[in-house]
Amino acid sequence: MGNLEARRLDDSEHDEFTSVFGAAFLEDSEADLARLRPIVPHVTPLGVFDDAEMVGCGGHYSTYMSLPGARSCPVAGVTLVGVKPGHRRRGVLTALMRAQLDGLRDADVPLAALYASEGAIYGRFGYGMASFENHLSLPGRVAFRGDVEVDERPVREIDLDEALPAIYAQHARAAANRPGWIGRDSAWRARERMRQARAGRAPYRCALHDGGHAIYRVSPDWTERGPDYRMEVVSLVADDPASYAALCRHLLDFDLVSEVTWRKAAIDEPVVRMLVDPRAAAQRVVDGVWLRLVDVEAALTSRDYLADVDVVLEVRDAFCPWNEGRWRLRTRASAVERTSEPAQLALDVADLAAAYLGGSTLHQLAAAGRVRELEPGALTAASRALAGDRAPSCPDAF
Numbered sequence: 001m002g003n004l005e006a007r008r009l010d011d012s013e014h015d016e017f018t019s020v021f022g023a024a025f026l027e028d029s030e031a032d033l034a035r036l037r038p039i040v041p042h043v044t045p046l047g048v049f050d051d052a053e054m055v056g057c058g059g060h061y062s063t064y065m066s067l068p069g070a071r072s073c074p075v076a077g078v079t080l081v082g083v084k085p086g087h088r089r090r091g092v093l094t095a096l097m098r099a100q101l102d103g104l105r106d107a108d109v110p111l112a113a114l115y116a117s118e119g120a121i122y123g124r125f126g127y128g129m130a131s132f133e134n135h136l137s138l139p140g141r142v143a144f145r146g147d148v149e150v151d152e153r154p155v156r157e158i159d160l161d162e163a164l165p166a167i168y169a170q171h172a173r174a175a176a177n178r179p180g181w182i183g184r185d186s187a188w189r190a191r192e193r194m195r196q197a198r199a200g201r202a203p204y205r206c207a208l209h210d211g212g213h214a215i216y217r218v219s220p221d222w223t224e225r226g227p228d229y230r231m232e233v234v235s236l237v238a239d240d241p242a243s244y245a246a247l248c249r250h251l252l253d254f255d256l257v258s259e260v261t262w263r264k265a266a267i268d269e270p271v272v273r274m275l276v277d278p279r280a281a282a283q284r285v286v287d288g289v290w291l292r293l294v295d296v297e298a299a300l301t302s303r304d305y306l307a308d309v310d311v312v313l314e315v316r317d318a319f320c321p322w323n324e325g326r327w328r329l330r331t332r333a334s335a336v337e338r339t340s341e342p343a344q345l346a347l348d349v350a351d352l353a354a355a356y357l358g359g360s361t362l363h364q365l366a367a368a369g370r371v372r373e374l375e376p377g378a379l380t381a382a383s384r385a386l387a388g389d390r391a392p393s394c395p396d397a398f
C-alpha cells in the first residue's frame, strides 16, 4: 500500500465511486451499479486513493435531524462507505473518516449520523448508538383494545409519487416531535427508489389517510392451508393517535396477509400498547442510528432539555481532539462553555452521543461503566436533563 489520500470527488468520478462501493458490498453487476448511480449525485462524495487507484469511498447527505424539545439541526447522513476487498485493514476507512469529519467541522455541521453495516466499526471514530430499531412482528388481524380510537376517515391506496406532497408535509409535521428523524426530500425519494429496485423485491405501496401515510410492501406466498402473504411496513407517519390507529388497522386487516413485520419501528411504538394481547407482538431491539457530535458545543446548544442542570462534563475525544476537555452545560441559560472548574462527570464523546437524543440515559451508561460520576448527585441531575420523553427512532434508511 502506497500513500493514502482522501479527497472530495468531482462529478467525473461518480462512476468510479459507484464501482468501489459496489465492489465493497459485492453488488457490482451492471444492474446493481445502475441502481446505485442515481443516488450518488445526492451525496458529497469522498474517495480514498492508494496512489492513483480509488480504493475507498464514502459520502454524506446534507439534511436535518429532529432533536429533543421539538428542535432540529443540520446533520450529515453518512452513507455509501466501502473499501475494496484486498485493501482492507490498512487504514483506508480511517483516512476517509478523518477527511469527512474535518470537512464537516469546517462546514459547521454539528452532527453526523449513520447506520452501521456492522456494530463494531464506528465506535472508534466517536459514534455512539443513539437510537434503536424495534424489529416488530404482528399477526394479521390482531385485535386492538376496545378503547382505541380509530379515525374513520378513509385510507386510500395511492401511487407513492402521487402522494409525495402529502408525504413530505405529513412527515415534516410528525418529525417535529420525534427525536432522531431525519428530513425527507428528493434524496430520500432517490434512496427509496434504489432500495425498491433491488432484484426480487416486491414493489413499494402507499396507503394515504388525511392524517398520515404508510409505505409498505407485500410478498405473496401460499401454503396447503391457503394464503400466507407477508407484509413489511417500511414506514408509518401520522399526525395523531387516531390517524395512526387507522393506518395500523388498514395494514393489519389486509386480506391474505398472515404476518406484518416492521423493522424500523420505535422501541416505544404505540401499536404495541393498543393490543388486547401485547404478547402478540414479537419485538427484537437492535442498534439504529449511530451519532457523532462533530462539534460538542454546537450540538449541546442545539437541543432542549427536560430538566434544569448546571454540570461540568469532562469529555474525551481521541479522534476529534477539538472537542476534548471540560464543558459546563447550563440548560436554563441554554449555555455551553469551556471551563477550568472541576469536572463532575467524565465520559467519552461517543457516550455523550448515545445520550444526546435520549436513547440511553447517563445512568444506563454509568451502570455499564461508561460514564464516571466525579461529584455525588451530578449523575442523576444530568441524566434527568438529557433524557427525552419519546424514544428516539428513525423511520428512514440512509
Ligand SMILES: CC(=O)SCCNC(=O)CCNC(=O)[C@H](O)C(C)(C)COP(=O)(O)OP(=O)(O)OC[C@H]1O[C@@H](n2cnc3c(N)ncnc32)[C@H](O)[C@@H]1OP(=O)(O)O
Pocket (backbone or CB within 6 Å): 024, 025, 078, 079, 080, 081, 082, 083, 084, 087, 088, 089, 090, 091, 092, 093, 094, 095, 114, 115, 116, 117, 118, 120, 121, 124
Ligand atoms: C455508513 C455505512 O455506509 S456502513 C457500510 C460500511 N461498509 C461495509 O461494511 C462494506 C464492507 N466492509 C468494508 O468496506 C471495510 O471492511 C470497512 C469500511 C468496514 C473497514 O474499512 P478498512 O479500511 O478495513 O478499515 P481500517 O483499516 O481503517 O480500520 C480501522 C480500525 O477499525 C477496525 N475495523 C474495520 N472494520 C471492522 C469491522 N468490520 N469490524 C470490526 N472492526 C473493524 C480495524 O480493525 C481497525 O482497528 P485498529 O485501529 O484497532 O487496527
